[in-house]
Amino acid sequence: MANHKLLLLPGDGIGPEVTGQVEKIVSWFEKQGLGSFSLERGLVGGAAYDAHKQAISEGDMKLAQEADAVLFGAVGGPKWADVPYQHRPEAGLLRLRKDLGLFANLRPAICYPALASASSLKPEVVEGLDILIVRELTGGVYFGEPKEIVTLEDGSKRGVDTQLYTTGEIERICAVAFELARTRRNKVSSAEKHNVMKTGVLWKQTVTAQHARDYKDVELEHVLADNCAMQLVRWPKQYDVIVCDNLFGDILSDVAAMLTGSLGMLPSASLGAEDPATGKRKALYEPVHGSAPDIAGKGLANPIAMIGSFAMALRYSFGAGEAADRLEGAIADVLGAGTRTKDIAAPGANAVSTTEMGDAIVKALEARG
Numbered sequence: 013m014a015n016h017k018l019l020l021l022p023g024d025g026i027g028p029e030v031t032g033q034v035e036k037i038v039s040w041f042e043k044q045g046l047g048s049f050s051l052e053r054g055l056v057g058g059a060a061y062d063a064h065k066q067a068i069s070e071g072d073m074k075l076a077q078e079a080d081a082v083l084f085g086a087v088g089g090p091k092w093a094d095v096p097y098q099h100r101p102e103a104g105l106l107r108l109r110k111d112l113g114l115f116a117n118l119r120p121a122i123c124y125p126a127l128a129s130a131s132s133l134k135p136e137v138v139e140g141l142d143i144l145i146v147r148e149l150t151g152g153v154y155f156g157e158p159k160e161i162v163t164l165e166d167g168s169k170r171g172v173d174t175q176l177y178t179t180g181e182i183e184r185i186c187a188v189a190f191e192l193a194r195t196r197r198n199k200v201s202s203a204e205k206h207n208v209m210k211t212g213v214l215w216k217q218t219v220t221a222q223h224a225r226d227y228k229d230v231e232l233e234h235v236l237a238d239n240c241a242m243q244l245v246r247w248p249k250q251y252d253v254i255v256c257d258n259l260f261g262d263i264l265s266d267v268a269a270m271l272t273g274s275l276g277m278l279p280s281a282s283l284g285a286e287d288p289a290t291g292k293r294k295a296l297y298e299p300v301h302g303s304a305p306d307i308a309g310k311g312l313a314n315p316i317a318m319i320g321s322f323a324m325a326l327r328y329s330f331g332a333g334e335a336a337d338r339l340e341g342a343i344a345d346v347l348g349a350g351t352r353t354k355d356i357a358a359p360g361a362n363a364v365s366t367t368e369m370g371d372a373i374v375k376a377l378e379a380r381g
Contacts, residue, residue: 014048014330015048015049015050016047016048016049016050016080016081016329016330017049017050017052017078017079017080017081018038018049018050018051018052018079018080018081018082018083018325019051019052019053019054019072019075019076019079019081019082019083020034020035020051020052020053020054020083021053021054021055021056021068021072021076021082021083021084021085021104022053022056022059022085023056023057023058023059023084023085023086023087023101023104023303024057024058024059024085024086024087024088024089024092024101024303024305024308025085025086025087025088025089025302025303025304025305025308026085026086026301026303026304026307026308026313026366027057027085027086027087027303028085029308029309029311029313029315029366030085030299030313030314030315030317030318030319030366031083031085031318032366032367032370033315033318033319033366033367033369033370033373034083034315034318034319034321034322035051036370036371036374037319037322037339037370037373037374037377038051038322040374040377040378041335046332046335047326047330047332047335052075052079054068054069054071054072054075054076055068055069055072056068056072056084056085056087056101056104056105056108057086057087057088057092057101057102057104057105057303058087058088058089058091058092058095058101060072060101060104061092061095061099061101065099066099067087067099067100067101067102067103067104067105067107068103068104068107068108073107073108073111076108076111076112076296077111077112077294080292080295080329080330081295081296081297081325081329081330082108082112082295082296082297083296083297083298083318083321083322083325084105084108084296084297084298085298085299085303085318086298086299086301086302086303086304087101087102087104087105087303088100088101088102088302088303088305089101089303089305089308090305091305105298108296109149109150109282109296110150112284112294112295112296113150113284113285113294114149114150114282114283114284114294114295114296115148115149115150115151115181115184115185115283115284115285116146116147116148116149116184116185116188116282116283116284117145117146117147117148117149117261117265117280117281117282118144118145118146118147118188118192118280118281118282118283118324118328119144119145119147119261119265119268119269119278119280119300120142120143120144120145120278120279120280120324121141121142121143121144121145121248121265121268121269121271121272121278122141122142122272122278123138123139123140123141123142123271123272123273124272124343124344124347124348125139125140125344125348126344126347126348126350127272127273127274127277127347127356128140128273129273130272130273130274130356131270131271131272131273132270132273133245133271137247137248137249138248138249138271138272138273140249141248141249141271141272143248143249143251143252143253143254143268144192144196144252144253144254145254145256145261145264145265145268146185146188146189146192146253146254146255146256146261147185147255147256147257147258147261147262147264147265148177148181148182148185148256148257148258148261149258149261149282150258151176151177151178151181151257151258152175152176152177152211152257152258152259153173153174153175153176153257153258153259154173154258154259155176155258156173156174156175156176157174157176158172158174159172159173159174160172175209175211175257175259176211177211177214177215177257179214179218182214182215182218182219182222183218183222184285185255186200186202186218186219186222186255187222187226188255188283189202189253189255190222190223190226190227190230192253193230193231193252193253194229194230196252196253197252198229198230198231198252199230199231199232199233199251199252199253200223200227200230200231200232200233200252200253200254200255201232201233201234201235201240201251201252201253201254201255202215202216202219202232202233202234202235202254202255202256203235203236203237203240203254203255203256203260203264204216204234204236204237204256204257204260205236205237205238205260206234206236207236211257215257216234219232219234219255220232220234237256237260237263237264240254240256240260240264241263241264241267244264244267244268244271245267245271248268248271254268269300274355274356275300275301276299276300276301276314276317276355276356277314277316277317277320277356278299278300278301278317278320279297279298279299279300279317279318279320279321279323279324280297280298280299280300280321280324281295281296281297281321281324281325281328282295282296282297282298283295283328292329293328293329295325295328295329297321297322297324297325297329298321299317299318299320299321300317301314301317311365311366311367312353312354312355312363312365312366313353313366314353314354314355314356314366314369315353315366315369315370316343316353316369316373319339319343319370319373320340320343322339323336323339323340323343324336326339338377338380339373339377341376341380342373342376342377342379342380343373343376345376345379345380346369346372346373346376349372349376351364351368351369351372352364353365353366353369
């Protein structure tokens, strides 16, 4: 049985609480002989600043480079509002993404049947929703140069952000989308704005050629990004995998997340390039929710997003698809039984604690045999 090196970076706020529930899951898999894991623990964000005066230490970056996967909690909080900009808690996550080369962000939007009524859309529109946003994470308008605010001769100011993409950047993110689609419903929707943006023209041309060359077996459709946002609200189940650039991915993934009715329950993955020798990728997994300092330490946090992030690690980093299916099924079973933390409980209904939710998911794993 292969041994998987997993680095836990709980971070700040509710990060340590929800990460603790993943450790229960890891322990259960090991006791059942369903996996072997070497756990390392490090500091990131405000916790790292308090200890090292930087958002992540060199030692913990080394552990991240050596790990098969990094499980990241959350960073930030008012305690660190005035630290130097280069050492702000979020800088730890940004460095991990940069140094590990994590260019592909995977954001699933799953609507569990038991929570369909929690969405702002009609239950029949979202019940059973299972789509995946594949977002390019290291290029585009967020990183293009020049990026500046300049003062003009008349005293007014001009802000400039530059949208840049190369064919190589487009091909590598779309390859991830096509490969993932083959494991799902075999459909990719490529979202861009070729009608008004030159980068959109290049994106569409590149994806079309790549599809014809390497992925003819996968259904491909092109959709304008603004229309995609509208369609996500109109009938989201028409989509399987949506691939897009950094800016549109940022927007569309948040739209898709809110279709489920609970932003705080959703996991994510950020993947690097495949190593030609080993076939492995650098990878970081994290819940979409933030550090929620207002409820930290109170046992109110929902650990499902973090546990779901570990399920993604099982699937994409450890090659344990059956174990991932089992864990995701256990989450659905717990929700189907009516177990709720405060954030997803109906008004006036009894809610379980963070620890109790983790325990319930372990019991559901056991019940699945």
